[in-house]
Amino acid sequence: MITFRPGSITLMLELLIGEAVFAWSCPKRSYFWLRLIGSIAICLTAAYFFPFVKGGNYSLFSLGRIVLLLLLSYGAVWFCFDIKPFAVLTIVASGDALQHIGNQTLNFFLYLPFENEFLKFIKENVMVFELILCVLVSIGGFFLFGISFWKKKLYERYEKHLSIISFSTIFICLGVARLVNLIPGQSRNQSISSFVFCILCCSLALIIEFTIWEIATLNTKNALLSMQIKEERKQFEETKKIMETLNQRGHDLKHLLQDYSGNLPEKYLKTVREEVQLYENRYITDNPSLDVLLTNFNYKYGKLGVKLKFVGDSSLLKFMDEMDMVVLFDNALGNAVDAVLKVGQEKRTIQIILDKKGNMISLVFINYFDGKLQIKNQKLQSSKESKNLYEHGVGLASMKAIANNYDGNIDFYTENEKFYLNVYLFDNSQAKF
Amino acid sequence: MIRFAIVDDNPSDASILSQYLNSYFEKLGVVFSVDTFQDGPSFLEAFHSQYDMIFLDVEMSPLDGFAVAERIREKNDSTLLVFVTNMSQLARQGYKYQAFDYLPKPSDFSEFKMTLDRAALQSKSNEDKTILLPGKNKEKTAVHLSDITYLEVNGHYITFHTTTENYVQYGVFKKVLEEISLPNTFARCNQSFVVNMRYIEKIFKDSLVINGDTLVISRPQKKSFFDAYTSYVSGRRTS
Numbered sequence: 001m002i003t004f005r006p007g008s009i010t011l012m013l014e015l016l017i018g019e020a021v022f023a024w025s026c027p028k029r030s031y032f033w034l035r036l037i038g039s040i041a042i043c044l045t046a047a048y049f050f051p052f053v054k055g056g057n058y059s060l061f062s063l064g065r066i067v068l069l070l071l072l073s074y075g076a077v078w079f080c081f082d083i084k085p086f087a088v089l090t091i092v093a094s095g096d097a098l099q100h101i102g103n104q105t106l107n108f109f110l111y112l113p114f115e116n117e118f119l120k121f122i123k124e125n126v127m128v129f130e131l132i133l134c135v136l137v138s139i140g141g142f143f144l145f146g147i148s149f150w151k152k153k154l155y156e157r158y159e160k161h162l163s164i165i166s167f168s169t170i171f172i173c174l175g176v177a178r179l180v181n182l183i184p185g186q187s188r189n190q191s192i193s194s195f196v197f198c199i200l201c202c203s204l205a206l207i208i209e210f211t212i213w214e215i216a217t218l219n220t221k222n223a224l225l226s227m228q229i230k231e232e233r234k235q236f237e238e239t240k241k242i243m244e245t246l247n248q249r250g251h252d253l254k255h256l257l258q259d260y261s262g263n264l265p266e267k268y269l270k271t272v273r274e275e276v277q278l279y280e281n282r283y284i285t286d287n288p289s290l291d292v293l294l295t296n297f298n299y300k301y302g303k304l305g306v307k308l309k310f311v312g313d314s315s316l317l318k319f320m321d322e323m324d325m326v327v328l329f330d331n332a333l334g335n336a337v338d339a340v341l342k343v344g345q346e347k348r349t350i351q352i353i354l355d356k357k358g359n360m361i362s363l364v365f366i367n368y369f370d371g372k373l374q375i376k377n378q379k380l381q382s383s384k385e386s387k388n389l390y391e392h393g394v395g396l397a398s399m400k401a402i403a404n405n406y407d408g409n410i411d412f413y414t415e416n417e418k419f420y421l422n423v424y425l426f427d428n429s430q431a432k433f
Numbered sequence: 434m435i436r437f438a439i440v441d442d443n444p445s446d447a448s449i450l451s452q453y454l455n456s457y458f459e460k461l462g463v464v465f466s467v468d469t470f471q472d473g474p475s476f477l478e479a480f481h482s483q484y485d486m487i488f489l490d491v492e493m494s495p496l497d498g499f500a501v502a503e504r505i506r507e508k509n510d511s512t513l514l515v516f517v518t519n520m521s522q523l524a525r526q527g528y529k530y531q532a533f534d535y536l537p538k539p540s541d542f543s544e545f546k547m548t549l550d551r552a553a554l555q556s557k558s559n560e561d562k563t564i565l566l567p568g569k570n571k572e573k574t575a576v577h578l579s580d581i582t583y584l585e586v587n588g589h590y591i592t593f594h595t596t597t598e599n600y601v602q603y604g605v606f607k608k609v610l611e612e613i614s615l616p617n618t619f620a621r622c623n624q625s626f627v628v629n630m631r632y633i634e635k636i637f638k639d640s641l642v643i644n645g646d647t648l649v650i651s652r653p654q655k656k657s658f659f660d661a662y663t664s665y666v667s668g669r670r671t672s
Contacts, residue, residue, distance in 0.1 A: 307544065311535065313528040349543050353551070355666045358635030358642065360659070364667035366547060407638055411660045416550070422663035426638055 008065060010127045012047035014102060014134040015073045016040065019095030021142045025150030026081040026091075039076035046072055070096060086164075087155040093170035094209065097202040098141045102134030104198040111191050145210050154213050169208050173201035225398050229327055236289075236326045239296045246299070286315035289322045293329050301337055305345045308333075312354025316361055319427040324402045331395040332365045332421055339369035339419055347417075359428065361408075365421040369414070399423065435553075436483055437467040440476045440501060441490040441517065446538060447471075450488055450517070453545045473501040480505065484512055486552055488536070491518035491527075502530035511631075513552050551668030564613050566593055566600035576600065578616065582644040583628040594644065596632075620661035623651035630665045 029035060050065050070092055078088045106129060109122065122129045149155065180194045257272050264272075283294040297308055317325055333350065340348045347368035355362045399421075400410050406425035413420050437454060441447040447469050458465045468484075470476035473496030487505065491498035498516055505512060516527040519538040527535060534548045568574035576595060585592040586606040593600040602609065610627070621627045622641060626648050635642040640649050650658055 309535075309537075309544065309547075346541060347543050349541075349547060351544075351547050353666060357633055357662075358637050360636035360662070362663045362666040364663060366667060368543065409656065409659065411663065413664070418547075418550075420664075420667045422660065422667055424659050424663045 008047040008050045008069070009044050010131055011065075011099070012043050012069050012073070014099040014131060015069055015095055016043065016076065017095075017135060017138050018098035018102075018141070019073055019077055019091050021098060021138045021146040022091040022094050022149050022155075023077050023081050023083075025146070025153075026083045026087070026155045029080060029082045032080060035080045039079050043069075043072045043076050066096075083155050086160055089167050090209070090213075091155075093167045094141075094145070094206060097170050097173075097206050098138050099134055101141075101199050101202045102137035103130060104195045104202075105137065106130050106133050108192060108195040108199070111188055111195065113188060141206070145206060148210070148214075152214075152217060154210075154217065165212060169212075170202075170205040173205040176201065221397065225401065228398060229323060232327050232330055233323055236292070236323075236330075240292050243292050243295060283310070285310075286313070287317055289325060290314045290317060290329070293326060293333075297333055297337075304341065304348070306337060306340055306348045306350065308350050308352070310352045310354070312352070313356075314354065316354055316356045316427075317363075319429045320406070320425070324405065328363075328399055328402050328423070331399050332423070335395060335421070336365055336367040336419070340367050342370040342372075343368050356427075359426050361406075361425045361427055363423040363425070365423075367419050368417055369419045371417060435463065435465040435485050437465060438470065438476065438480070438484045438487045439467060440470045440473060440487065440493070440498070442471050442493045443490070444469075444471070446490070446517070449539070450536075450545075453542055454549075456542065457546060457549050472496070473498075473504075476501065477504050480508065482508060482512065486513040486515065486533070488515050488517050491516050499526060499530065502527065502532070506530055515548060515552075553668070562613075562616075566602055568600065574600065578613070579629075579631075581629055582632040583626055583646075583648070584610075584619075586625050594646075596644070617661070618665060620658050620665075621654055622658050623649050623654055630662055633662070636662065 047069060050068060073095070074088055074092045077083075077091055078085065081088070083091075106122075106126070109119065110126070112119070180197060183190075183194075186194065253272050257269070283291040283298070285291055291314075294308060294310055301308070320328075332352075336350045340350060349368065351364075351366045353362070353364040353366070355364075396410070403410050403423050403425055407428065408423065408425035411422045413422075435458075439447045439450050441450070451467055451469065454465065454467055468479070470479070473493055477496075489498040489501055493501075496504075498518070502514055502516075505514065513533040514527070514530060516532055516535040517538055517540075518535065533552060536544060536548060562578045563575045564578065565573040566576050576593065580595045580597070582594045582596060585594065589603055589605065591602045591604060591606055591609055593602065615627065618630050619627050620630055628641065628643050628648065633641055633643050634645075636650075638650075639655075640647050642648075
């Protein structure tokens with residue numbers, strides 16, 4: 001005989017609450033509230049009318065019920081939030097894990113070998129308490145996992161393979177837990193053990209899933225940084241070669257100017273003088289790698305009226321790995337030049353200040369900017385329209401990573417139309433005193 | 434009052450710098466003075482460490498800017514030196530004489546302003562304020578903030594270490610700090626010490642040397658202290 005049980009509605013609600021912990025921070029589709037109300041109504045109605053056959057195999061129906069409810073909640077999350085199917089899958093799995101922890105915690109209390117008024121009251125209102133407990137577990141889940149899911153935007157930084165692995169981990173744990181739960185004729189102690197086992201399995205599954213996710217995020221960042229460093233190395237090597245040619249050309253032109261100054265047309269001589277001036281303006285310090293960087297910058301942006309001033313003894317940076325220095329300067333100067341090209345010619349000045357006290361090296365990049373820089377939560381928001389991670393903050397991240405390599409850090413602030421990027425590093429190659 | 438000297442054998446270049454100083458301080462409403470010298474010897478004759486900042490032309494005769502800088506450093510170590518030259522490659526040699534900055538010839542106002550913004554923080558005049566501290570005979574003595582190297586607290590006893598002597602005052606450290614309102618050239622390196630960054634001689638990962646004394650940079654203060662020091666180098670005005 002087919003019957004309907006309102007218990008499925010509670011289960012559906014618990015699942016939706018668990019999933020909301022992770023889904024709520026995701027980008028929402030248009031007509032979100034309409035979609036949300038509609039999908040919740042469909043899920044709850046379908047859950048209510050899920051049929052039970054009296055006298056049939058309960059465990060089979062229970063399994064069928066949970067699969068159907070999960071599929072429905074998957075559809076609801078996908079319908080309301082604008083995220084990829086694999087991210088939805090992980091949200092559903094994580095939500096189910098939270099629901100199961102809440103459910104099994106309640107069972108644990110109900111099977112405790114003692115009786116009191118409160119436990120009796122819980123048993124009389126079991127569905128209400130199950131819902132309350134699931135809400136409490138979901139709140140805990142939000143603080144433990146939901147916040148990092150939201151802040152690190154894990155829903156957009158996932159890999160298919162890792163999603164499948166994390167999803168499988170959760171469902172294997174859930175599956176095993178549910179199967180253990182379905183063994184008939186268990187003693188009280190066996191039941192309590194199985195509830196504890198379920199709670200641990202689900203908690204562990206969530207921890208594994210989020211650890212895998214964090215690792216995947218770090219791997220993505222590392223891959224992007226490596227790509228950037230590789231690209232910058234290539235560019236730097238090319239620039240080095242060009243500089244050698246330019247130096248040779250500048251040297252030849254200087255001699256040409258000396259030898260033929262009276263015999264050549266003034267128009268031609270003017271061009272030659274300008275070229276020689278570029279050659280004369282090259283940086284010659286005790287740090288040849290930095291010379292290449294700064295001189296190349298002058299060649300590239302000097303024509304656009306950008307003035308670069310380096311204040312300090314560049315040999316102080318010799319302790320740095322050449323590529324670390326190149327990436328650091330390239331990123332800092334790249335940001336600075338983007339900013340000064342948006343202001344008037346009279347403010348197109350970039351200043352680099354280098355200072356050393358003991359082992360501490362301070363490196364400050366100062367430039368004017370148009371005042372439209374966005375700083376949110378102490379983080380620089382790029383004005384670039386591209387949402388590509390490579391362009392969006394990897395520059396700052398790579399500078400920070402380099403500074404960290406030398407026990408230092410970076411910081412930035414704005415003041416009086418100027419942007420300051422402060423970097424400090426420690427020269428560990430030196431003895432302390 | 435902030436005191437400047439311009440040493441340049443080209444009167445028109447010196448005049449441009451003088452005008453820039455006028456424009457810069459007019460907006461801020463700060464009182465300043467500027468003395469102009471046409472050569473190194475006349476400047477050195479008048480110099481007795483009275484200037485906060487000196488603009489030095491590199492190519493001059495009979496003494497070039499570097500030779501003048503060498504003599505200045507023999508007399509005084511804290512005056513800010515700015516080399517002015519049309520050969521920026523030459524200016525870089527100035528770091529041998531602890532040059533604060535250099536200005537290319539001709540320099541525009543935005544470059545000049547950047548230099549002055551930084552200098553304003555690092556010059557002694559930024560700490561012109563005087564506070565009264567109990568001296569040896571318990572008589573109140575006026576002490577310039579610029580002469581304080583660091584503050585040390587031990588219970589309710591606060592020691593003000595200065596370039597010449599130490600003053601001990603009884604009070605609550607936090608309250609005293611609020612009352613004297615230290616400029617942001619001062620930074621806390623641990624629970625018990627607040628240092629004047631101008632006098633720091635060396636900084637290491639976990640300690641610093643100031644006025645010959647080694648102080649610990651505590652773990653909780655590390656980030657804020659290193660950030661404060663880098664901001665000091667950059668010339669930040671507000672903390």
